[in-house]
Amino acid sequence: MTPARSVFFISDHTGITAEIIGKSLLSQFPDEAFASVSLPFVDTLEKANFAAQQVREAWRQSSLRPFVFSTLTDPGARAALDACGALVMDIYGHFLGMMVGEIGYPPEPLRGRFHGMADPNSYRSRIDAVNFALAADDGLGLEKYDRADVILVGVSRSGKTPTSLYMAMQYGLCVANYPLTPENFEQAGLPKSLEPHRAKLRGLTLAPERLAQIRAERRRNSPYAALETCRDELRQAEALMRAEGIPVVDSTHRSVEEIAALIKHSLAPTRADS
Amino acid sequence: MTPARSVFFISDHTGITAEIIGKSLLSQFPDEAFASVSLPFVDTLEKANFAAQQVREAWRQSSLRPFVFSTLTDPGARAALDACGALVMDIYGHFLGMMVGEIGYPPEPLRGRFHGMADPNSYRSRIDAVNFALAADDGLGLEKYDRADVILVGVSRSGKTPTSLYMAMQYGLCVANYPLTPENFEQAGLPKSLEPHRAKLRGLTLAPERLAQIRAERRRNSPYAALETCRDELRQAEALMRAEGIPVVDSTHRSVEEIAALIKHSLAPTRADS
Numbered sequence: 001m002t003p004a005r006s007v008f009f010i011s012d013h014t015g016i017t018a019e020i021i022g023k024s025l026l027s028q029f030p031d032e033a034f035a036s037v038s039l040p041f042v043d044t045l046e047k048a049n050f051a052a053q054q055v056r057e058a059w060r061q062s063s064l065r066p067f068v069f070s071t072l073t074d075p076g077a078r079a080a081l082d083a084c085g086a087l088v089m090d091i092y093g094h095f096l097g098m099m100v101g102e103i104g105y106p107p108e109p110l111r112g113r114f115h116g117m118a119d120p121n122s123y124r125s126r127i128d129a130v131n132f133a134l135a136a137d138d139g140l141g142l143e144k145y146d147r148a149d150v151i152l153v154g155v156s157r158s159g160k161t162p163t164s165l166y167m168a169m170q171y172g173l174c175v176a177n178y179p180l181t182p183e184n185f186e187q188a189g190l191p192k193s194l195e196p197h198r199a200k201l202r203g204l205t206l207a208p209e210r211l212a213q214i215r216a217e218r219r220r221n222s223p224y225a226a227l228e229t230c231r232d233e234l235r236q237a238e239a240l241m242r243a244e245g246i247p248v249v250d251s252t253h254r255s256v257e258e259i260a261a262l263i264k265h266s267l268a269p270t271r272a273d274s
Numbered sequence: 275m276t277p278a279r280s281v282f283f284i285s286d287h288t289g290i291t292a293e294i295i296g297k298s299l300l301s302q303f304p305d306e307a308f309a310s311v312s313l314p315f316v317d318t319l320e321k322a323n324f325a326a327q328q329v330r331e332a333w334r335q336s337s338l339r340p341f342v343f344s345t346l347t348d349p350g351a352r353a354a355l356d357a358c359g360a361l362v363m364d365i366y367g368h369f370l371g372m373m374v375g376e377i378g379y380p381p382e383p384l385r386g387r388f389h390g391m392a393d394p395n396s397y398r399s400r401i402d403a404v405n406f407a408l409a410a411d412d413g414l415g416l417e418k419y420d421r422a423d424v425i426l427v428g429v430s431r432s433g434k435t436p437t438s439l440y441m442a443m444q445y446g447l448c449v450a451n452y453p454l455t456p457e458n459f460e461q462a463g464l465p466k467s468l469e470p471h472r473a474k475l476r477g478l479t480l481a482p483e484r485l486a487q488i489r490a491e492r493r494r495n496s497p498y499a500a501l502e503t504c505r506d507e508l509r510q511a512e513a514l515m516r517a518e519g520i521p522v523v524d525s526t527h528r529s530v531e532e533i534a535a536l537i538k539h540s541l542a543p544t545r546a547d548s
Contacts (some may be wrong), residue, residue, distance in 0.1 A: 015536035016300045022290045025369050028381035040535050087376050095299050102361050107302035129458050130436045162404045261288035261314050
């Protein structure tokens with residue numbers, strides 16, 4: 001086995017951008033072994049020098065040249081880091097250079113603007129959206145449905161809650177969710193409280209085997225988790241959603257991020273909230 | 275006023291990585307106006323050609339050369355997009371090239387690996403962590419505290435819930451939260467249920483004016499939202515946390531991402547879960 005290559009995510013702020021880019025790139029090399037270290041809040045020249053020293057030390061201990069993903073903004077700190085000799089992916093350095101060439105004046109190196117509260121409106125709307133998702137979770141808060149951007153429907157444990165919360169955090173969308181239960185299937189048509197909000201409804205479904213597995217983690221050997229129950233509920237839920245023309249996402253092989261992106265895409269195919 | 279420059283986030287998958295990098299870079303130019311469009315799921319050559327056409331169209335309509343942040347992985351699709359003539363920030367193209375030079379063999383262009391479920395263990399642990407945060411929210415689920423990585427404490431509306439959820443989604447950490455209420459302050463010392471978990475406690479505080487404002491959005495003109503009440507509760511909560519040696523983060527001017535990153539940093543200064 002080859003030794004793991006050291007990977008550093010270095011930032012003068014939270015390190016979230018550096019980690020996301022870095023991990024996304026590393027995932028393209030599934031056969032390599034990486035040992036990653038996060039160094040956030042590297043916001044002085046001294047700390048940048050210390051970070052560079054840690055990278056050099058990691059290099060000395062394995063024979064592989066470390067990878068560094070950096071979103072440092074200060075030119076002095078960036079130079080100090082570069083001096084470590086590792087393969088430095090200087091994200092701001094490279095792309096900001098390209099952008100400056102086009103815009104015609106240099107950026108204001110204000111660190112951490114993006115993951116901070118620089119745009120208080122967009123920040124507040126994301127926190128409000130999280131509170132909305134909690135207040136309108138699992139069939140609660142029906143009186144808030146007018147304010148909802150999306151109302152997710154699906155059987156119990158089909159992934160509605162994590163999807164609602166993720167869409168709130170990532171996109172600032174107000175997402176309610178409403179469980180489809182055996183009682184709903186006894187009546188024909190949509191539950192009354194959903195009727196006025198048809199256009200906002202999006203459905204989640206998944207394979208019965210997967211649902212049974214998820215439910216068993218909650219209540220093992222219960223009728224609730226039995227494969228027969230899952231199969232039955234899903235069949236009825238899917239029939240209802242089909243009959244009512246509700247767009248449905250199958251979550252069996254999809255992550256919450258993927259489900260959220262698909263649903264957002266189904267709302268407004270091209271225009272992003274900027 | 276100068277017209278807004280068109281910005282495109284183009285991806286063959288969710289577009290999350292492209293949006294995060296792009297918005298992070300754009301935030302360094304606070305004086306520019308950008309009009310952004312997300313084009314996720316561009317996963318065929320045909321869709322790449324159509325995306326390129328949309329970029330050209332946007333350019334024709336404003337006089338400014340559009341910016342494109344792309345995480346397309348397919349070489350053919352990347353070439354088709356490049357042909358649009360806009361300033362294309364080809365994130366994979368640039369950095370993967372650097373990494374290949376070092377690793378010595380090309381990546382497997384498997385799209386969307388990072389925001390998918392490719393690592394089922396890490397993915398499941400994040401969803402489990404979200405469920406944990408919900409089950410141990412606001413003083414619930416005390417019997418789960420043994421499993422918690424962190425227990426957040428603070429007065430009502432100090433930001434505990436969004437922080438818990440964010441840490442679960444982003445880092446897969448199990449974060450409980452426990453409200454400090456006037457009843458707690460009447461007894462000396464820590465609430466009994468927190469005693470055995472001292473090392474996991476992290477506090478949140480904020481300016482009384484800010485807290486009063488947040489509480490007023492919930493219950494306007496209530497004693498709960500009165501500045502005096504806020505001042506009083508915060509003073510007592512801070513005294514308690516100080517006396518018990520609980521590390522505290524001030525959330526007044528910090529986003530949830532920043533608070534989460536600071537708390538994670540306080541747990542394990544250097545090593546990231548890789």
